Amino acid sequence: MSKIRSAVALAATVAGLATGVVFAPTASAANPTWAVTALRSGAPIAKANGDFSNNGGVYATTGINYVDMSNNGRGVYVEVEFWFYLYLGPGLPEAWHMNDVKQTPRTQRMRYVPTELSTRLPGNGSKARAKIKVCEDVPSRGDVCSTKAVVSFDY
Numbered sequence: 161m162s163k164i165r166s167a168v169a170l171a172a173t174v175a176g177l178a179t180g181v182v183f184a185p186t187a188s189a190a191n192p193t194w195a196v197t198a199l200r201s202g203a204p205i206a207k208a209n210g211d212f213s214n215n216g217g218v219y220a221t222t223g224i225n226y227v228d229m230s231n232n233g234r235g236v237y238v239e240v241e242f243w244f245y246l247y248l249g250p251g252l253p254e255a256w257h258m259n260d261v262k263q264t265p266r267t268q269r270m271r272y273v274p275t276e277l278s279t280r281l282p283g284n285g286s287k288a289r290a291k292i293k294v295c296e297d298v299p300s301r302g303d304v305c306s307t308k309a310v311v312s313f314d315y
Contacts, residue, residue: 194309196294198236204229205304206236208294210276212311219278220244220288220313224264227272228296235266235297241308242279245287256289266297287314 195209208226215221220242228236242260260279267273281288289312295305 191313192311194290194292194311196292196306196309198294198296198304198306200230200296200304205232205296206230206294206306208238208292208306210292212288212290212292212313214281214288214313214315215278217315218281220281220290221276221278222290222292223274223276224292225272225274226264226267226294228268228270230296231268231270233268235268236294237266237297238264238277238292238294239305240277241291243289243291244282244285245289246282247284247286254286281315285315287312 191211191213193209193211196207197204198206206226206229208224210223210225212220212222222240224238224240226236226238228234240262241258242262243256244259245254246257247254259282262277262279264273264275264277289310291308291310293305293308295303297303
């Protein structure tokens, strides 16, 4: 995030707090992008793409566009695992820890649905990672999912 954009975001946050209005942070400029496709018998049944960004120094945010390609009545969703490289204290090694797992709502639309999933950046972390997959919800047999896309940023 540029210093100018950071200053503007900070000024807006301070102004909002002073007036009792809380503004949601805006996502920073495009960061690592990703794309995944779930297949059944070699044919795409669900697709998703987006980016992963440091959202105002407060949240790790996954921007998501996803679509149901099969039109078979089963909903599709995106699942994001949020991982952070954390400092746990003196004498302990820094390591990756999974902090949160979130899913989008199910959709059966054959057009892209934009959304985002976020989680707070831990203060004792230095890197954020998202492991992202798109799945078709198949309750009786187990969901059909893509391989996971993995994207990261330092903060």
